[in-house]
Each structure stands twice: as C-alpha cells, then as structure tokens.
Amino acid sequence: MNQIERLGDLPSLLADPQQQAKLTPQQAQAAQEFCRLGWPTTRDENWKYADLKALLKQGFQWDPSLVKLEDTQLEAAWLPLATAAIRLVFVNGVFAPEHSQQTAHAQVSYQVTTPAEHPLTAAYPAQVAQDKKANAQAAFCALNQALGKTQLQLKVQGCLDTPIYLVYLSTQASEQAYLSLSQLKVEVASGAQATLIEHHLSLGSPNNCSHRQAQIQLDAGAQLKHYYIQELANTDQHLSQLDVYQTRDSHFTSQHINLGGKWVRHDLDVVLAEPGAHVELDGLFFAAGRQFIDTHTRINHAAGHTYSQENYKGILNAKAQGVFNGRVLVQPQSQKIEAHQNNANLLLADGAQINTKPELEIYADDVKCSHGATTGRLNEEAVFALRSRGIDETQARGLLTLAFANEILDNIEILAIHQRIEEAIAGRLPAAYNLKGVL
Amino acid sequence: MLEIQDLHVRVDDKPILKGLNLHLGAGEVHAIMGPNGAGKSTLSAVLAGREGYEITSGSVQYQGQDLLAMSVEERACAGVMLGFQYPVEIPGVKNVYLLKAALNAQRKARGEAEIDAPSFMKLVREHLAFMKMDNSFLHRAVNEGFSGGEKKRNEILQMLILQPHLAILDEIDSGLDIDALKIVAEGVNSLRSASRSMLMITHYQRLLDYIVPDHIHVLADGQIIKSGDKGLALELEARGYDWLLEDAG
C-alpha cells in the first residue's frame, strides 16, 4: 500500500489484517494503535481550533522510489551557513546523501535508519511525566511508526562548536501529493553541547503533507540550542511533534520560527525531569493569506528547582488564523520552581484571527509562576513618535511590526538565520510598508 | 537589656556565627561593623527569630527572658523590633492597616486596650510629619512601589509608633542618599532614651557620623574581634578591616 484516495480512510484501510501482515510486528502494532486512536477532531480540547477535515479529504502517496530531486537550485534555498559540522538533507522525508555533507566529527555520530528497524519507544518514562494531556499527536506518531521510512539518529558526545544542519525539503514528487513521514532522535550526552538547526522548506508549490516526530534527550549538564525554521510554501501542510526530555542541570533553548505552510500544527512537549533542568522556548509565527498555524507547547515541571521561560509572538495578516496554547504543569513534588510564559499577538487585518490560551496548572505551592497574553495592534504612541521624526505612517507601522518580531529574532545568535528570517518577514509584510529599503 | 553568650549559628549546615558574645545595657547604642559575610545580617535575623537559622549553642537573654525560646510575634510584642535591610512589599495591605494591627497586637500583649481611631491617627500624623512623609503614605500598600529611601523612612516611622525597647537596625543606611540618611538618623536619634537600647548593623562609618554609638564592635568570621568607642570607627575608616583581621590571626 503506497497511496490513498482520501487520507481520512487510512484507519479503515490499515485495520485490514492483510495490510497489517505486510508490516513488521512492531509496525503492525503501531498501525493498530493508530486505528484505535483515529484522527483527532475539534471536539478534542487539544484540537479545538485545528480542523483536519480539509486535509483528510485529500489523496496522498508515500512511495519513496518516486522521490527525485532534479532541481539544481537546491543550494540556493538553504541557509548560507559559514560552517556546519554536518548537513543532512531529506527530500519528502527520504534521506538524500548526494545533497548532504557528511563530514566525520569526533563529537557527533549519526545513522539514518528506519522506524521498522529501530522503533521509537516512549520519549520518557510515563511515571515521570504524569501528564494526561501530553502527546496530542499520538495518532500521527503511531502512523509515522507504522508507515514511516526514515529515522535519523544523532548522538552528540562532546562540545560541538559548529551547528548540525538538517534540511527537510518538500517537493512535488509526482502528480499526486506526497505524505512524508520522518523521525528524528537526538541524544546529547552528559556535558556535551551542540546547536541543531532544522530547516523545513519547499521547492515550488507542492501540496504535500509532512509529519516529523522528534525526540531529544539531554543527559546531565548537556546543552542544546535548537533552531526550528519552517519556511514551507503556502500550499504545504505540516505537522510536527517534539518531545524533549531533560535530566539534571541540562539546558535547552529553542527558537521556533514558523513562516510558511497552508496548515501547520506543532506540539512541543518538554519534561524537566530532574533538578536544575532549564528550558527557554522562544517562538515566532507569521501567517498571511489563509494560512493556519497552530502551536501547542507543554512544559512539565516534574522535579523541583527547575526553570522555564517561554516567549511566543504571533503576527497574523489577511485571513490567516493563529493558535497558541502554552501549558505549564507543575507537579506536586516540584517545589522551588520558576515558570514564566508570555504570548503577544499582532493582528494586521480584520479577517485575521488569533486563539490563544496560556495555561497554568499548578500542584505545588512554593512556586513563582506568571503568564501573560496580549493581542492587539501597534502602539499608536510609537507610531506617532516615528511619524514625528518624518517617517510616513505605513512605513512606521512596518518598522514597528518588524520590531515586534525582532524581540524574538534578537535571540538568534546565528547571523545567517537572523537575516534570512528578518528579510522573509519584511518580504511577507504588505508592500506598502516599504521595508525593503530600510533593511 | 540584651546578653548574648557564646552564640553559634549555622545556615544550611555552614557555621556562620562562631561564639559571639555581646552585652547591651539599657539606654545604650551599639554599632556592629564588619566585612561582607561576617555574619552581621545573620545576627539580626536570629535576634528577630527568622526561620532557617540553626542555633547550635549559646544563649540570648533579653530583659531576663530567654529570647530564643520566644516566637517572632512574642519577641515583637516584648519590644524587640527589627528595622529590615530590605523591607518586603505587601501588595494590597495599606500601611495604616499594618501600623494599627501591629500597635494593637502589642498593646493587647501588654494588657492595654485597643487604641481608639482619633488617638491613633493623631499619633501617626505627628510621626509622619516628623519623618517628612506625606499623609498619602498611609494609604499606599506596605512598601509597594516605594523608593529605597521611602522604605527605610517607613521602617523608622513604624519604630516611632511602636516604641520598641530594643531596636535592631539592619543596614538602615544602605541605599540612602545624604538627605534621606539625615531624616532617618533624626528619627533614630529621637528614639534614644535611657530605657531603650539599639543595635545598629552597618557597613559604613558614614552612618555613625549621624547616629553616634556608645560602643562599636567589629564582627568578622562569626565572632566579635574588637570592641571600642566611636574612635574605633574612625580608625576603621582610615585603615580598613585588614589590620584587625591580621591581628586576630
């Protein structure tokens, strides 16, 4: 089975014992799990605003032999990084060694394998997490396990001073849209440090659907900077589930940038399992046209003396819809924790919509928690201040919109990424803002 | 008034005070000086009864009572008052409520009736004026949004109203400009009397120009290593602490 007329019919198709017989026992088990769970619906609190109906009506194929990349412009698409430890390229989820740069490094080892050979197990022990609401994409992850063809395993063992660059390309493989399923498993050993860039982009305007499931484990004292940059075409559909498991004194920072995609859903689950674990999540989403971008983050303080800070910003234009749901859970035994969360959104047009819900769920008493959410327009006093210096009003609005985004972008340490995103945002803002000349 | 004998205190298993002795007579003003980390703030916290300090040995007698056996409020009602180095902000609780609740609690402990509203307001207004504080202070939440100088003046205002027998002033001069320092010092000086003792903890000799102590002690590494009269302060100012630390070995 390599294709389907209507994605929505997949559970009934996979329930067929004959289909399951073609899978390995673990994949068959995952297929059964997928059939049992079924597609999430908007009645599910986790999927309240993320309506899958349109996606489920579409037909997809997932035959890796059809994936070809003729385009020589590929290199123009990716980030002009001065140095990268390694660069691994995946086309519609399939590893493309010919486009990858596989330099050997003592600090990092990797292998590209399949879910069939190395089934992903739970990202962390369930008794640590104790969170019923986690793993919102369980059905998609089971599907990925059952039918996925690619799994990348990365191990960082020392201090890597150049970034690991992963490129995920979506391209038109054949007449029919492609369903790409991929898995990523990252382990950062005790005391090791690394920067990981995940870059999702499209060539042309494919209407594919990609699901990427990632697990990141940070051992004691490990540090990882994670850049997630999603610049898919506005025709593409994308889902991603990321589970981060942090042990003692580990440090995880995430810059989560979402600019593209027709329909995008993220679930980012972080478990702070041991004292001293520290996480900082920054995110920016910018949607225009009829784009839909939904981000759910969950930070689980499963141990005392843990720290989390989260800052997500959204810019919505035209008829775009954004969703942010940030959940902070503090377990009963987790005293002396600190958790701060903020979400600010800017609506540029009347048809645009934002649904945001910053959640705090607290079962311990010695905590410092705060959250805030604001939705609004630009500060009119600031607009006035710029105008009083001779800048015309639309350009002033453009500059201030960019400044709003820059509060997130300024934490991006890699210049090439910072510039690329800033230009991309300026390019997506209405032309009247006239920002080209300013940057 | 206050008799501290061989006081040993640990914080998180780390010894901070290591056999401190101090005799403070009625009507006396003593200053405790010393380098950072000598244990000055630990001493004030232990005297006030803050949690988290383990007294491993020694005794503290206050007016013939075992001070260490008393609860925080009992100490306060018995007239021990700490002027905080960093007065905490209590949102929503007006200054005037705190003052009234504290005054009445202490009056009750002494077997006196609650103060009536007009007398209370008269008392408060007099002292407010003396501390050059606006009436609006009363209706602001305790220390919320106060500048450093306002917080310290508020501490002294409370002392003027509560009239403690033993006032402990923990770095009451920190963060004050010279004008605010003068006002605070004036307030403290007005409290000096034959029946009231004061223990001033400070880093800087500057404070002692405005509140002249009867005795000065140098606290270093958990012990008093030198005592003297106000001349000692000038000597410390001129020569620093190092010569003393060397002398003490």
Place this chain on the structure above:
Amino acid sequence: MASERMEQLVRTEYKQGFYTDIESDTLPPGLNEEVIRHISMKKQEPEWLLAWRLEAYRHWLTMQEPHHWAHLEYPRVDYQSISYYSAPKSKKDGPKSLDEVDPKLLETYEKLGIPLHERAALAGVAVDVVFDSVSVTTTFKEKLAEAGVIFCSISEAVREHPELVRQYLGTVVPREDNFFAALNSAVFTDGSFVYVPKGVTCPMELSTYFRINQANTGQFERTLIVCAEGAQVSYLEGCTAPQRDENQLHAAVVELVALDDANIKYSTVQNWYPGDEEGKGGIYNFVTKRGECRGDRAKISWTQVETGSAVTWKYPSCVLRGRDSVGEFYSVAVTNHHQQADTGTKMIHIGAGSRSTIISKGISAGRSQQTYRGLVKVLAGAQGARNFTQCDSLLIGDQCGAHTFPYQEIANSSAQVEHEATTSKIGEDQLFYCQQRGISEEDAVNMIVNGFCKDVFKELPMEFAVEAEALLNVSLEGAVG
C-alpha cells in the same frame, strides 16, 4: 512554614449547617415528564410554560453531563435519586403577608442573620427568600412598586407579568445551552424576577437569599433581571444549606438583560455547605449565569465571593452586543479542604467599542483544587473592543492546586486584549515582616489575603463588603502559609 501547622490551622466550622424541622410537601425522588407536569401544576403555570419545560426536558435527555473538560472530579450525579420539588407546607395557597409565614421559617432566617420583618431588615435592602423550591416572601414590595420596580418570585411573575416573562425567559441562556441549563429549564422551581422600567434607578438594593433545607432535594432556581433603557439596579444573592453527608445538587440559571444605557450590578456571596474536612457531603453548584448587554452603552457587572460548595462549575458571562457596552467580572474564590472549583467568566464582544474587565483572585488551601477558566472572544465586527484580565492565585499549603485556563479568541485587528496571571504562595518574607511587628500569624494571613482580594471587595455593595471579608476570614481560619 511547616505544612502540618497549616493543616492544623485550617479548621472551620460551617455556621449555617443547621436543619429546620418543618413539615414539607416534597415530591418523591425521580425525574420524568410527570414530575415536570406536577411542578408546573403546583405553580399554576400557563400551558406555554409547561410546553417550554417539556421541550427543555426532551433536549436534556439527549445531552451528557459535562465531565470531560472541566478540571473537576466527582462521581456522576444520579438524577433519579433527587427530589425536584420541596416546599414547606402552608395552610393556605401561599402566605399573603409575613404574618402568615410559618414562624419556624422566620426563625430560620433570623438565625441566618436575615431578619424578614421590614422594621428589622437591613436598611435599604429588599429581600426575596427562597426556601428549597419556593419563594417564602419578598420584602419592601410596596415601596419598590411605587418606583415602578417589579421584584417578586419568578412563579409570581409568571402569574402576574406573563408577557414580560415570556418575552425574556430563555433569551440569554437558551434551553439547550448546556446540560445543567437544560435541566434547570425543565424543572426550575423558584427564583427571583426583577424588572426595572425605563429611566428608573431602583431605590434600594435587591437581594435574594437561597436556602436548601430538605435532604435529597435539588435546588433549581431561575432568576431573571431586566433593566429597560437607562434603568439601574444592584442585586445580591446569598446561599446556604444544612450540613449533610451526601452531596446535594444546585443547578441554577440566572439571566440578565440590559437595554440601552441600563446598568445591572449582580453580586453573589456563595456559601453553600462545602462538605466536611474529609470531603464528605456538600453542595454541587452547577450554575449558568449570563447577562446580555442588548443595548448600546449598557453595563453588566458580576461580582462574586465564592467560599462554599463541594464542587463549583460556574462562569458568569457577558454578551456585549450593544455598541460601547461594558462587561465586568470581579471574583474572589476560596477553596479549602477537599473543595473543587472550576470557575471564571466569558466576555463575548460583539458590539463595536465594547469593553470588559476581569479581575479574578483565587485562594486555594488544604487539599482543594481551583481553576480559573475564562474566555475573551472578540468577533470580527467588534471594532475597538478592549479587555483587560488580571488573574492571580494564592496557594496556602502544599497539597492544593491552582490552575489557569484563559482562552482568547480574537478576530478583530483593532481589539486590545491583555491577560496577566500570577501564581504564588503567601510569601514567608511577608508573614515574617508582619509577625516581626507583633501581628499573629493568623492575623497576618488574613491581612495579606484581604489585601490580595481588595480589588474585588471594593466592587461589592457596602452592606456586603464587610460580610464578605468576614466570610473569607472564617473560610480560611488559620489556613496559614
């Protein structure tokens, strides 16, 4: 602060937990169409209302008790074990004046601190008292009538002012709105009705006092308040129940309608029996309260002080339909022992220039769980809508939980919506500071908690602010952090 010490200090006696031994006319437990017909007949209702009830009942049968989304855990309610009608027996059809009211009832209300004789009553407050399923009496009716204000029980309103009731009943909270609203629409027994005509400012505070007395009885009151153009009213409800081991259900519906320039202030001091220290017994308080600012510049303000009930499920809301209309929600909720509360508000901005403010203060102690759940929704047409939400939780003890789930759904680019929330415990530094001034730990906690709630208390009518503060102190008696 040692948690055992807090536990010790968290001791409260529920002072309204007595039972009045009075002969009553109580329907046997169970719910079916016959029961609804019986209730309707007892109340001498017109045919349309019976039909309305039956439709609600039939819809209710298709619905499910909302167990999946609220942050509450309790066994499912057995709706067949509840009696849906209980009234104290009276010789005549209903007391015509206070002299005919059973002295035992008068005594009950004296004991609750609500004297019903007008000469002894709180000056300037008219009271409607609802005992189980019926309204016992309404005070100051004549004085109100002089001003043109109608204040009576809803049963009386159905008889005396059917056109008004029919015009507004179920227009803010439709019968099929939710499970408990549908149940209430089918079986509601009594509650208050207020109509303030155009341009009239109601000359006194209105108040309803709800009391559940009989065992195995549910209370399903229905309140409807309508303020015509430019009218103003301030209304307060209070609630208590006897102390019992089993849980009792209270599923009320409150509807408010404010026309152009009207102003309704609705305050609640909710002190239903919360269950004992082990979490046994107590009221299930599943209430739908909603106000609609139907006219331009209309204003509806909810203030609630919630200290009672074993389980609370309640979201007093405002539909801001009129241009420049205003919605407000001020709440203090205290949970202790094993109480659970899932409460908050919804502000639906439809009209341009509509504004709303939400101030919610939650205090959790003991083993209680408290959730703030709020929705701010700005529709595309609500040009220039504004909301400010401040939502703070205070934790006392390490066995309790405080949760915040604020939803924002914004579809207008000129809207300004702000939400801020904090969760903290009573600072040891704050307690120490007060204690160092000689204030006892308990008094210090009360001071800090009252300070924490100040923004809400100042919204209560004067007469009740003091009561609310006292109630809060009793609820937290010694719950020191």
